Amino acid sequence: MATVKIESLSKVYSTRDGSQIQALQDINLDIPDGEIFGIIGLSGAGKSTLIRCINMLERPTTGRVIVDGRDLTALPSKELRHARRQIGMIFQQFNLLSSRTVAGNVAFPLEIAGIPRTAVRQRVNNLLDMVGLAEKADVYPAELSGGQKQRVGIARALASEPRLLLCDEPTSALDPQTTGSILHLLQEINKKLDLTIIIITHEMQVIKEICDRVAVIDQSRIVEAGSVLDIFTAPQTKTAREFVKSVLNTAIPEEVRQNHRPPETGESRLVRISFIGRSAGQPVISTMIKEFGVHANILFGKIDHIKSTPFGTLTLELIGPPADIEAAVGFLRRQQLNIEVLSENE
């Protein structure tokens, strides 16, 4: 396990024509032991730069990166190489050695660390077992599928028993199903090996499936950070809202919208209720209908999972006298539900 602390980190690239690109600005993060921490952002936001600054593949312009209490920005190169052995990394493009077999690739970090051959072989076998590739040990990477290559990448990253695993878009080159199995594997090793994982992605799906906490990076700054549940239920920034929308499509489907007619008597309002975890089980809606005398027309509902917590949304049309609707909405808000009033029909 490892803790990672990033303090007022910035990175400026100087380009050949003399201009400067501010890739990161005033980044502060605190990642505790054993957490799966996601960093999401659009292309060019600075995600890769940020994760590469953690193991000094990219030197931060200012700021510090403290892994397990050690400031990596201050280490001389030899000590930095040793520190890097405690930090595994996997990549979007896998970056396996094409001249080595699967077993040879996994053995690479061990050979570099000068571990004796017999011990290497034993450890490589265990790792290949863990990622489910034991029978591919003597195959060259060219003969593997993308998902298998990433499994080799993961086994290789874990070979030197790191306490921190950095993942730069580990599933972006994979199809959705393979993505699922790789994410599952990452989650498994996080639990089994008590490994801290930092994962960079532009896919909210990845965050939703395995991350505990997430930071949203936009135009070189972290604009929002918090627990994944919080970001999903109450995104604060436009960027975060867009990302949430990309995986939780809570918009009312077009056919529902078209077939919907406002009631002939009384007023109506559309409200969207989001509920997390336990409150999903309470009979909130029926209580509301009974107590406030409004009618509720269910337009659209959906239940999803964030990591393993159920997360649901329900779009209702409340019909009745304005005062009753007002009271009903007030009641819903008091239930610690997340309420959004979508429209007010006259």
Add this chain to the structure above:
Amino acid sequence: MSEWTGELLHMVAQGTLETIYMVTVSVVVSYIFGLPLGVILLITGEGQIKPNPRLYQLLGTLVNIGRSFPFIILLIAIIPFTRLIVGTFIGTTASIVPLSVGAIPFVARLVETSMREIPRGVIEAAQAMGASTWQIITRVLVPEAMPSLVAGFVLTTITLVGYSAMAGVVGGGGLGTLAYQYGFQRYQNDMMVVTVILLIILVQLIQMVGDYVTARVNKR
């Protein structure tokens, strides 16, 4: 027309061996210097693992100058240097000096180009695992570029067969000298034909072996 006496056959055999000797030794010498030079050229380049613009510029310029010399001029221009090293500038051993000197910059560029084809990410992965510069050179750059390095080695060897024939014209020995002295100066056309055929066979053999080895080391 000459008679194909035992003596002539002996000369042809001797010439072939001399050519093989010259080419082999100069290939080895040119790689002893060219391979490290190529590696240094690569790693000191912009955005590489040991960037050093000044060194890169300096070596790059030297290599370019070396490569722009026509071999026949180099052959003559470095005679004093050859004398200094071998004691003479005539004969097979003396030819090895210009052949090697001419091939070193060629080899350096070939090596650099071969290694430049390795995806940057693969090298970064090794860095991220804590590999030292030397470990990256020996365990990533060389093995990953091997198919391309072998192909470059074959190209260098074949080029040196051609250069060695040129050296032969100015008394360097080998098949080139035979072709020149007998085939050209004494109008023995059959000697010319025989040496040319032998050179072609030599080049074919090198290419075949080279292609076979290239295919064997290519795991991509």
